[in-house]
Amino acid sequence: MTETVLNVAQSQKIAQPHIEVEHLNLWYGEKQALMNISMQIPKNSVTALIGPSGCGKSTFIRCLNRMNDLIENCRVEGKVSIEGKNIYGTGVDVVDLRKQVGMVFQKPNPFPMSIHDNIAYGPRIHGVSKKDIDGIVEASLRSAALWGETSDRLKSPALSLSGGQQQRLCIARTLAVKPSIILLDEPCSALDPISTSKIEELIMDLKKDYTIVIVTHNMQQAARVSDYTGFFLMGELIEFGQTRQIFHNPRERSTEDYITGRFG
Amino acid sequence: MARERYIKQLDLLKESVVSFGMMVELAFKDSMVAVIDLDVKLAERTLAFEAEVDKLEEGIEVSIFDLLALQQPMASDLRLIVSTLKISSDLKRIVGLSINIAKIPGRIEGGHIKPLIDTKKMADIAADMLENSIKAFETQDVELARATAARDEEVDKIFYAVWVELIEMMAKDTSIISKATYLLFLVRYIERIADHCCNICESVVYLTTAERIKLN
Ligand SMILES: Nc1ncnc2c1ncn2[C@@H]1O[C@H](COP(=O)(O)OP(=O)(O)OP(=O)(O)O)[C@@H](O)[C@H]1O
Numbered sequence A: 001m002t003e004t005v006l007n008v009a010q011s012q013k014i015a016q017p018h019i020e021v022e023h024l025n026l027w028y029g030e031k032q033a034l035m036n037i038s039m040q041i042p043k044n045s046v047t048a049l050i051g052p053s054g055c056g057k058s059t060f061i062r063c064l065n066r067m068n069d070l071i072e073n074c075r076v077e078g079k080v081s082i083e084g085k086n087i088y089g090t091g092v093d094v095v096d097l098r099k100q101v102g103m104v105f106q107k108p109n110p111f112p113m114s115i116h117d118n119i120a121y122g123p124r125i126h127g128v129s130k131k132d133i134d135g136i137v138e139a140s141l142r143s144a145a146l147w148g149e150t151s152d153r154l155k156s157p158a159l160s161l162s163g164g165q166q167q168r169l170c171i172a173r174t175l176a177v178k179p180s181i182i183l184l185d186e187p188c189s190a191l192d193p194i195s196t197s198k199i200e201e202l203i204m205d206l207k208k209d210y211t212i213v214i215v216t217h218n219m220q221q222a223a224r225v226s227d228y229t230g231f232f233l234m235g236e237l238i239e240f241g242q243t244r245q246i247f248h249n250p251r252e253r254s255t256e257d258y259i260t261g262r263f264g
Numbered sequence B: 001m002a003r004e005r006y007i008k009q010l011d012l013l014k015e016s017v018v019s020f021g022m023m024v025e026l027a028f029k030d031s032m033v034a035v036i037d038l039d040v041k042l043a044e045r046t047l048a049f050e051a052e053v054d055k056l057e058e059g060i061e062v063s064i065f066d067l068l069a070l071q072q073p074m075a076s077d078l079r080l081i082v083s084t085l086k087i088s089s090d091l092k093r094i095v096g097l098s099i100n101i102a103k104i105p106g107r108i109e110g111g112h113i114k115p116l117i118d119t120k121k122m123a124d125i126a127a128d129m130l131e132n133s134i135k136a137f138e139t140q141d142v143e144l145a146r147a148t149a150a151r152d153e154e155v156d157k158i159f160y161a162v163w164v165e166l167i168e169m170m171a172k173d174t175s176i177i178s179k180a181t182y183l184l185f186l187v188r189y190i191e192r193i194a195d196h197c198c199n200i201c202e203s204v205v206y207l208t209t210a211e212r213i214k215l216n
């Protein structure tokens, strides 16, 4: 008689997660910033990470392509597997890893070169032949919903684009090296609502080909674009589940307080 | 605590639905006394109530729409808003049915064709259900909501018994058909009121647990 529309898939283990994090701990020097995080992210899904400033969202997302390796004094324990392979294991090529797991940051950061060259940069480094480059540039710009606005000005400096266009260019640049996972750390925080909604549409389109993890401070954005949501608090993953469950009926009091704005 | 004004608005919304519920309960009880005693004066008081109820309901709707448009409610806040919207529409329907009941005394001349003993019993249960469903909403008491909705069965039983009895009486004596028909409508209205109480109880369960269930 009881029809439970929520709380379904959250407890069942995903058979073959694209990304599987197990007992991840991270320290900056003496200070522990991530505590025993475990999470499974299915392929072709969008996962939103939310939580108050300083709770470790960026730190966590950087673990997924070992960007924290670049930070001095940073120590990681635990396991992050992508397609079943531990990226912190031996014999992992970090350059290959970052090709497979692309990242887009809060502030658009195009290189000071033309639109075309921004996108061609990655494929060139990875040895793509000259005759294939233009095709990749066009396909990447199309996938990032930027082709219409830039096809007649590919030689213009990337920095002449608007902020929202620059951010889509950065997404196109990430797509150009054919990753399977895209990490986005607050990609819309510097953008106006129209550019934001373009990026959101893009994210939902891209998930048919990619697995996406996005950090956002915008709760409505998390609710709109994601399939799964993780709530972080002081370095801990407090709750992880289907987005509709988290925003409809969170299990944890602190999640509820955070998403209803009662926090602090 | 953050968002104090918003939280106050939510509290206020909840309070106004509770007082709306208490007004509706009064209207229903008055209409029942009026129909049993064929008290036209009391019936008119219930009829005059309609405008007041409309105003209250409109006020509740406006604050719900404002909260939805301006505050982006989430989680239990969203559930509160959705359930208050549904509950106030159930309450409005109960007022409508009470008004239908209050119109009966003006149409029945002389006395009733039979003492309204079972009908009164049925109405008392429905009034209890109304009171308790509002109480369950106020205290978010899922157990009370379930227990309240379960009483719908008693109401339905009496409804069918009275229905059959009235049909038999009409078959025997066609001169009472007009008066008996009003009594058929009356039990039907009461039965519908109990159904709306069940809906309110379902909303209470949804509000409290996020589960959508059928209680009748
Ligand atoms: N490079 C670093 N060296 C030392 N401590 C750091 C470093 N980066 C982050 N931290 C600390 O780790 C904790 C988590 O920071 P992080 O940047 O991951 O938070 P966040 O959730 O992304 O916050 P925000 O929403 O403000 O971006 C904070 O206490 C922060 O001060």
Ligand SMILES: [Mg+2]
Pocket: A057, A058, A059, A185
């Ligand atoms: Mg951050």
